[in-house]
Amino acid sequence: MDMNQYLSMFIDESNDHLQALNENMMSLEASPEDLSIVQVIFRSAHTLKGMAATMGFEDLASLTHQMENVLDLVRNEKLAMQDFIFDTLFKSLDALESMVQDITGGGDGKADVGAIVASLQAIVRGENPSAQGSAPAANAAAAAPSEGRALLDEFQLSVLKQSVQEGHQVLFIEVTLRSDCQLRAVRAYMVFELLERYGEVVKSFPSVQDIEQEKFEFSFSLYYITQKTAEEIQSMILGVSEVDTVTSVALDQESLEQVGQPAVAAAAEAPAPSAQAAHPEAPKAASAQTSAVPKEEAKKAPAKTGGTPSRTIRVDIDRLDVLMNLLSELLIDRVRLEQLASDTQSTELTETVEHLSRVSGDLQNIVMKLRMVPVDTVFNRFPRMVRDLAKSLDKKVDLVITGAETELDRTVVDEIGDPLVHLLRNALDHGVEPIADRIASGKSETGTIHLRAFHSGNHVFIEIQDDGAGISRERVLKSALKKGVVTADQAASMSDSEVHQLLFAAGFSTAEVISDISGRGVGLDVVKAKITSLGGNVTIYSTQGKGTNFSVQLPLTLSIIAAMLVRIGTEKYAIPLSSIVETGIIKRAQIRNVHGSKMVEFRGSHIPLLSLGTIFAVPDYDESTEDETEIVVIRKGDKLAALTVSDFIGQNEIVIKNLGKYLPEVQGISGGTILGDGQVALIVDPNAFIK
Missing domain, CATH: 1.10.287.560 (Histidine kinase  CheA-like, homodimeric domain)
Structure with missing residues (x-):
């Protein structure tokens, strides 16, 4: 059967299952005693394993199988969840995601996950893999797969034990051939022939007969007695043509004892308290650095992932x-x-x-x-990111998400992910203080970051608010003066909101030490540029000592917008309604010249006056003969400007059309639209004039 026709379906469904696994793992970390969440996680992992095995992605299927072994013990109450178990399962999810990404990019989904598999198998045996990291015996036993262990009978096991007592090396070897290998049986024979020169093969999996008849995929394993070291054997096998990877692990008496019994039976004999004993400082409730899901939401999580049939279809x-x-x-x-x-x-x-x-x-x-798609498709990946980042920064943070059901145009949702990642990392690194500083200032040791989305008119607002130290005006100005972003005179007269906007300057950073999280001055300027390109803007509200709020305003859609149609000379233009404050008529006598620039009074202040006809060199346009002129007042953030036009046509919903690759990027024009009479009207980009 040709499986390629199902590949895109497999990738989509695998990503869905991985997202569900991440979300439910976060819920379980918040409520480690809730076995109903474990059941949901187990079902997702089991489905993913079956899909991967069907498609022939053996590495993906085998890693998921090892996760299943751990989850099976937890759901049967033979193992209690601990911090180190959560960390290992999250590492497993990361490995699965990288495999699926490799498959998406056209790869074979193979990865070296030996260390993770060893940790999972150690957990099944009731050990703490982090505490046992230095014990070669534990690692050796963990490296042997459960399938291989079950295949050894008493005679074979006694032969291996006796060999160890007599000073021989007993190795467990796993060989994987290249995926493009045409003659698998021949390559396997060459490996066996090489090994038999320097020792004795006690047992192989699959059997020698199956290997000779090519009844195996691309990997096989075996138990081997020799005088050579594991490293020497490994390098010799790698010398055989078309061998991809080799794992060679030395076994001792203790490892062989564990090899002789099934993995689950060994785990059943090791009661849950032994896991507690291995990690005595871990509280029973698995106190995580981050609780990314509110408790009331955590209780609802399993129900949301229940067995209700899907009534959706995927559309490209x-x-x-x-x-x-x-x-x-x-x-x-x-x-x-x-x-x-x-x-x-x-x-x-x-x-x-x-x-x-x-x-x-x-x-x-x-x-x-x-x-329109809910923004939770973007928000769902943040709890896991915040959890990992908080742990690396040694901070305690709660991420509270509200309004995840708010809908945005698919094109906006696809683009907004990276800017939000920057803003969340900024809130974690710069916003939320270290635990000691929070306690010293009378705050709780756990910081809170609110990520919320909501509709307002034709816009969607996404806010990232922390309860940290807030923005220090002095630190920002000191850094800005040092980098030459502003002069001393400008700094003295700047308002707090203007100082906050300095954070978006290219290359600007207040971090004194460059880390892998921040400090290079790359981030907020990228955020500003991306959000502006989407037709939105970002505003900062901050109170020192109380926290900071980054508010991102985005258009509902980038395809159809409400616009004001205006006439300039003989040409028609469209100005997006979302940028218009109001329209009006002014007399020529009201126009002032200030330092060579035209200004007009508006609501108690003076704003720049720009002539669209002059800027776009519109033919047959002469405003000097008129005593009055129509104006459109536009806004970008907190800045205003007035545009002069010949006449107002009216409001209309217009479809944005790209100007195409043949026309160069015109300053002040964001696209075009076709009107009812067949004419093309250019769409004015108000942001360009205020910039």
């Missing part, structure tokens, strides 16, 4: 883009028909066009909703 985003383009053409024709019906004064045509308008309006809403 490119197909939705095609659907959006076809809809935009339909909207253009609809406006054209409305104009024709108005001109012809035909009652039947008018009624038909009105019905068409209602249907196409409903269709537009449905298509827009098809493109």
